Amino acid sequence: MTDEAFPHVVERTGALLDEVRARRPRVHAITNAAAQTLTANLLLAAGAAPSLTASAEEAPAFTARADALLVNLGTLDAERRAAIPWCIATARQAGRPWVLDPVFVDASPARLDLARLSLMGRPAVVRCNADEFAALAGEPPSPASLQAFAARAQTVAALTGPVDRIEDGARGVAIANGHALMARVTAMGCAGAALVAAFAAIEADAWLAASCALLALGVAGEIAGETAGGPGSFPAAFLDALHRLDEPEIRSRARAS
Amino acid sequence: MTDEAFPHVVERTGALLDEVRARRPRVHAITNAAAQTLTANLLLAAGAAPSLTASAEEAPAFTARADALLVNLGTLDAERRAAIPWCIATARQAGRPWVLDPVFVDASPARLDLARLSLMGRPAVVRCNADEFAALAGEPPSPASLQAFAARAQTVAALTGPVDRIEDGARGVAIANGHALMARVTAMGCAGAALVAAFAAIEADAWLAASCALLALGVAGEIAGETAGGPGSFPAAFLDALHRLDEPEIRSRARAS
Amino acid sequence: MTDEAFPHVVERTGALLDEVRARRPRVHAITNAAAQTLTANLLLAAGAAPSLTASAEEAPAFTARADALLVNLGTLDAERRAAIPWCIATARQAGRPWVLDPVFVDASPARLDLARLSLMGRPAVVRCNADEFAALAGEPPSPASLQAFAARAQTVAALTGPVDRIEDGARGVAIANGHALMARVTAMGCAGAALVAAFAAIEADAWLAASCALLALGVAGEIAGETAGGPGSFPAAFLDALHRLDEPEIRSRARAS
Numbered sequence: 001m002t003d004e005a006f007p008h009v010v011e012r013t014g015a016l017l018d019e020v021r022a023r024r025p026r027v028h029a030i031t032n033a034a035a036q037t038l039t040a041n042l043l044l045a046a047g048a049a050p051s052l053t054a055s056a057e058e059a060p061a062f063t064a065r066a067d068a069l070l071v072n073l074g075t076l077d078a079e080r081r082a083a084i085p086w087c088i089a090t091a092r093q094a095g096r097p098w099v100l101d102p103v104f105v106d107a108s109p110a111r112l113d114l115a116r117l118s119l120m121g122r123p124a125v126v127r128c129n130a131d132e133f134a135a136l137a138g139e140p141p142s143p144a145s146l147q148a149f150a151a152r153a154q155t156v157a158a159l160t161g162p163v164d165r166i167e168d169g170a171r172g173v174a175i176a177n178g179h180a181l182m183a184r185v186t187a188m189g190c191a192g193a194a195l196v197a198a199f200a201a202i203e204a205d206a207w208l209a210a211s212c213a214l215l216a217l218g219v220a221g222e223i224a225g226e227t228a229g230g231p232g233s234f235p236a237a238f239l240d241a242l243h244r245l246d247e248p249e250i251r252s253r254a255r256a257s
Numbered sequence: 258m259t260d261e262a263f264p265h266v267v268e269r270t271g272a273l274l275d276e277v278r279a280r281r282p283r284v285h286a287i288t289n290a291a292a293q294t295l296t297a298n299l300l301l302a303a304g305a306a307p308s309l310t311a312s313a314e315e316a317p318a319f320t321a322r323a324d325a326l327l328v329n330l331g332t333l334d335a336e337r338r339a340a341i342p343w344c345i346a347t348a349r350q351a352g353r354p355w356v357l358d359p360v361f362v363d364a365s366p367a368r369l370d371l372a373r374l375s376l377m378g379r380p381a382v383v384r385c386n387a388d389e390f391a392a393l394a395g396e397p398p399s400p401a402s403l404q405a406f407a408a409r410a411q412t413v414a415a416l417t418g419p420v421d422r423i424e425d426g427a428r429g430v431a432i433a434n435g436h437a438l439m440a441r442v443t444a445m446g447c448a449g450a451a452l453v454a455a456f457a458a459i460e461a462d463a464w465l466a467a468s469c470a471l472l473a474l475g476v477a478g479e480i481a482g483e484t485a486g487g488p489g490s491f492p493a494a495f496l497d498a499l500h501r502l503d504e505p506e507i508r509s510r511a512r513a514s
Numbered sequence: 515m516t517d518e519a520f521p522h523v524v525e526r527t528g529a530l531l532d533e534v535r536a537r538r539p540r541v542h543a544i545t546n547a548a549a550q551t552l553t554a555n556l557l558l559a560a561g562a563a564p565s566l567t568a569s570a571e572e573a574p575a576f577t578a579r580a581d582a583l584l585v586n587l588g589t590l591d592a593e594r595r596a597a598i599p600w601c602i603a604t605a606r607q608a609g610r611p612w613v614l615d616p617v618f619v620d621a622s623p624a625r626l627d628l629a630r631l632s633l634m635g636r637p638a639v640v641r642c643n644a645d646e647f648a649a650l651a652g653e654p655p656s657p658a659s660l661q662a663f664a665a666r667a668q669t670v671a672a673l674t675g676p677v678d679r680i681e682d683g684a685r686g687v688a689i690a691n692g693h694a695l696m697a698r699v700t701a702m703g704c705a706g707a708a709l710v711a712a713f714a715a716i717e718a719d720a721w722l723a724a725s726c727a728l729l730a731l732g733v734a735g736e737i738a739g740e741t742a743g744g745p746g747s748f749p750a751a752f753l754d755a756l757h758r759l760d761e762p763e764i765r766s767r768a769r770a771s
Contacts (some may be wrong), residue, residue, distance in 0.1 A: 034550040034566050036291040042442035045488045050443065051361065052291050055334045058365045065364060077569045078595045079334045104565065108572045109578060184757070186554035186564065231559045232753025239489025243441070273604065293548040297700035301744045308618065309548050312591045315622045322621060336591045496746025500698070 009173060010254045012214040014247025016199050021047035025201035028066035030087060032074025032103060035187035038235060039070075042191040045124050045239040048198040056082035063090040067201035069098035070194050073111050073120065081114070087122040095125035097200040097209075100155075101193040106135040124206035125156040127193040128153045132148050133159055143166070143172055156211040159195065160189050166214060168207035175211070176255040177218025179225030181234045188238075195242075211256075219253045220245055265431060268513045270469040271504025273456050278304035282458035285323035286451050287311050287340060289331025289360060292302040292444035296327075297491060300449040300497040307456040312419040313339035314375035324458035327451050328356035328375065330368050338371070345378040354381035354457040354466075357412075358450040363392035381463040382413040390416055398422070400429055415453065415467040417446050423471060432468070433512040434475025436482030438491045445495075449474045468513075476510045477502055523687055524768045527726040530713050535561035539715035542567050542580035543708050544601060545590025546617060549701035552749060553584075556705040559753040562712040570596035577604040581715035583612035584708050585632065587625050590689075595628070601691040611638035611714040611723075614669075615707040620649035630690050638720035639670040641707040647673055655679070657686055670722040672710065680728060682721035689725070690769040691732025693739030695748045702752075706731045721738025725770075733767045734759055 026049045029039050036052050043050035050064045056079060063069050069091040071084055091098040100123035102115040112135055119126070119136075126136075133141045136206075137149045141159050150157040152167035159165045164175040182188045195217060199209035224237035283306045287297050293309050300307035308319045313336060320326050326348040328341055348355040357380035359372040369392055376383070376393075383393075383406075390398045394406045398416050405415040406427035416422045421432040438443045452474060456466035480502075481494035540563045550566050559563035565576045574718060577583050583605040585598055605612045614637035616629040626649055629720050633650075639651075640663075648656045651663045652714070655673050664671040665683035673679045678689040697703045709731060713723035737759075738751035 032566070033547055033568075034554050035288055037294060037443060037551060037654065040291050041488065042322045044443060051364065051367070052289070053361070054290075055332070057367050058333060061365045062361075075567065075569070076572060104567070104576075108575045110575075112685070127668045138593050150490075184553060186558060228754075229751075230754030230757040231555065232750035232755075232757065236489035236493060236750060237486075238489030240485075241489075242490070243487040248261065290547055294551060294700060297548050298745065301698045309546070310589065310618070310622070311547075312589070314624050315590060318622045318624075319618075340622060390769065493746035493750060494743075497742075497744030498746075500744040500746070 003110060006104065009208065009215060009256055010251055012208055012248050013215045014205055016212050017216060017245055019202050020198055023202065024049050025067040025198055026051065026065060027068050027070060027194055027197045027201065028062045029070040030059060030080055030083060031070060031072035031190055033242060035072060035074060035190035038191040039194045040253050041239055042242065043194050043198060045243040046195055052081045054083055056086060059083040060086045060090045063087040064094060066096065068096055068197040070197040071098060071103065072101040072103055072190050073105065073115055074103040074190065076111055076114065084118065086105045090119065092121060097197070097206060099123055099127060099193055099197040099200065100169055101126045101127045101190055103190060104132070105130040108187050119153050121212045124153050124200050125158050125159065125196050125210045127158045127189070127196055130159065130161055130190065143167065143247060147172065156210050157207045158214060160192070160214065164214045164218065166207060166211045171207055173211050174257050175215050175218050177215065177222050177253060179221045181228060181231050182221045182226050184231035185234050215250065216242065216245060222253060265467065266322045266468045266472060266513055268509055270472050270507050273460055273469050274473060274502055276459050277455055280459065281306050282455055283308065283322060284325050284327060284451055284458065285316070285319045285335055285400040286327040287316060287326060287344060288329035288447055292329060292331060292447035294442045295372055296451045298496055299499065300403065300451050300455060303452055303455060303502040311337045311340055312345060316340040317343045317347045318343045319349060322351065325353055325454040327454040329354060329358040329360055329447050329450065330345065330362065330372055331447065333368055333371065341375065345375065354454070354463060356380055356382045356384060356450055356454045356457065358384045358447055359389050359393055359450045360447060360462050361389070363388040372513040376410050380412050381457050382467045384415045384417065384446070384453055384455050386446065393439065398429045404429065405460055413463045413513065415471060417435050417471065421471045423464060423468045423477065428464055431469050432472050432512050433477050434479050434510060438482050438485060438488050441488035442491050464480040472507065472511060472513060473502060476507050479510060501512060522724065523729060523770055525720055527729045527764050530726050531559070531730060531759055533711050533716050537716065538563050539581040539712055539719065540565065540579060540584050541574045541582050541584060541708055541711045541715065542595055542651065543584040544573060544598060544665045545586035545704055546585060549586060549588060549704035552701045552705040553708045555753055556756065557708050557712060558690065559757040560712060567741060568594045568597055570600060572712045573597040574600045577601045578608060580610065582610055584615065585612060586615040586617055586704050587619065587629055588617040588704065590625055590628065591644055598632065602632065606635060611711070611720060613637055613639045613711045613714065614643060615641045615706055616646050616650055617644070617706055619723055620645040633667050637669050639672050639710050639724045641672045641703070641710055642674065642755065643703065644675055655735040657681065657708045661686065670724050672728060674728065678728045678732065680725045682719060685721055688771050689723050689729050689732050691736050691767060693735045695739050695745050696735045698745035699748050704762055722728040728755065729764065729768060729770060730759060732766050736767060
């Protein structure tokens with residue numbers, strides 16, 4: 001990315017945190033059972049308004065009143081299978097962004113099929129880790145393969161890991177913030193994808209929204225890693241840090257390039 | 258309420274906390290997925306014995322051995338839809354109190370219908386927020402509309418918010434305890450409704466049980482708000498405070514009128 | 515047990531903690547809704563790699579790639595009922611150990627029936643409390659009844675409570691570590707059974723695996739009980755302690771006989 005893009009991501013992150021706190025966007029999250037509480041609490045800590053209903057009868061009504069939708073493919077039970085296509089259709093018809101988190105598509109052929117069908121519904125952002133990307137794209141992640149995937153699927157590819165990488169086919173940024181304990185707490189990535197959705201509810205440039213969200217999460221994780229006594233106390237420290245996070249803190253800690 | 262009623266609520270709250278710890282009432286809670294862990298942990302912290310099974314095949318058996326039932330309409334999947342009427346019938350037949358928490362009835366017509374049907378099963382207490390009350394009662398909450406609703410439905414209306422208000426048609430109390438962080442943690446209200454059920458298992462006067470439970474929750478929340486570093490560390494601080502809560506602490510902090 | 519067995523359990527516990535951290539065994543856990551997050555976080559804190567999917571369509575594929583399986587009978591909904599037999603069959607065919615946690619079989623006849631059927635699938639270990647054992651075995655727990663049950667079902671009986679007792683029909687050990695707050699946090703036992711599965715993935719002697727896991731959990735609980743401010747802050751302190759636990763700490767605290 002150019003020299004100009006990097007400070008833009010840093011500045012926009014602080015502004016987006018402020019705007020989420022002021023405007024309280026509604027995010028409807030269909031997510032896996034183990035991620036539900038952390039996802040709702042992350043959205044609340046950031047100032048957004050979560051809902052989590054997954055039943056096919058009700059989730060479309062919740063999606064219709066939301067400003068963004070998150071679809072996480074974990075816990076793919078009958079209710080969620082039936083609900084997901086209707087929720088995607090509802091978000092698209094309302095012109096609201098939605099984020100796809102293809103959890104564990106590398107572990108289940110049925111889930112990989114559903115992820116590929118879901119991609120046809122044009123998610124604004126796909127958030128995944130290296131194994132999930134490889135299963136979905138058919139090749140391991142690299143700046144080039146992420147760009148190609150993003151261009152092909154007309155989405156933003158947001159790869160999370162020790163270094164996050166966000167590509168939309170034209171622009172790319174790598175974010176080196178974060179902490180090793182984030183990998184020792186379940187659903188950190190799943191919950192983080194909800195912040196991507198909250199930011200996308202406000203920032204129409206989905207690449208910028210995803211980049212800012214992953215930067216905010218990485219910085220909050222870094223702060224939490226300095227105070228937590230281990231993986232047990234990490235989630236509380238992380239949510240506390242995200243709740244307080246501001247532009248000066250982000251500016252002083254950002255390691256994006 | 259009269260001058261006599263207020264000290265009675267304060268005194269009875271400390272006594273009910275002691276009685277729950279001594280008698281360990283069983284509370285069966287059919288509640289939403291994101292609230293299950295906090296609900297169980299709140300009941301355990303208070304000294305009660307929770308169970309959470311939601312399947313239609315098993316939940317009535319759990320209800321039959323419980324001292325009170327909580328029905329929360331979040332996560333209204335097929336299993337819960339099928340289980341709820343049988344559990345309500347079981348509690349009524351056994352003469353045990355049950356508490357209705359009509360979560361998000363303002364967001365889903367299907368849920369509002371079910372809440373109205375459930376009201377026919379005569380919950381001892383209905384716990385809701387302002388939006389949920391307005392959807393259920395057809396008018397915004399006020400002392401008069403809460404009283405009218407309670408009288409009409411032959412229940413106790415327990416409205417939670419910055420100030421809680423508990424009305425049974427004849428008596429009313431407003432509780433101003435609590436902390437702003439309670440609104441930044443998912444399922445605090447849902448879990449709190451389980452304490453209403455635990456108190457109702459012991460105190461036959463459902464208005465008194467609900468008033469005392471909301472006072473205890475508000476005071477515990479206030480204490481937690483003074484020590485927590487943010488919304489992430491709030492739930493642990495809240496449960497710790499509830500676990501230790503006693504009559505002198507309640508007396509010194511109660512703001513009821 | 516003989517004098518020789520006791521130091522062996524203590525030594526092996528430290529070694530197994532190291533091996534789990536180095537080898538990161540995959541544990542697939544079908545467990546109840548309220549236990550999912552804590553179970554995943556306990557496995558991650560110990561260094562193992564959890565997965566939790568419960569749907570019949572996907573859970574067998576996750577089991578096939580796992581090193582051990584945990585089947586907890588809480589939240590026995592239609593998805594889990596359908597998934598459990600296929601997952602057990604998958605684990606057996608792959609020669610992987612599986613652990614049965616017959617939660618609340620004392621409260622539901624349907625669940626007791628399923629637990630008895632599941633026993634025919636030869637779990638390596640059955641983890642239960644006193645009430646669950648009594649329902650399953652038809653008599654209250656004692657060293658003799660645990661031995662008889664273990665011999666009859668060709669499994670290891672791991673009874674948890676103020677004192678844990680692990681019997682395989684020939685060998686027995688009693689572990690007196692732990693803390694009273696462990697009974698005031700939901701799903702501590704359920705999550706602990708996942709560590710039994712993680713240890714069984716590495717240690718082929720299921721009695722030794724279960725004994726070491728319960729010793730590690732008891733010592734971590736004891737440490738957490740010394741620092742936690744109550745049941746709310748206990749789970750974080752417990753996971754932090756388990757994450758740091760090592761052989762010298764175990765040796766100095768073990769109360770096994």
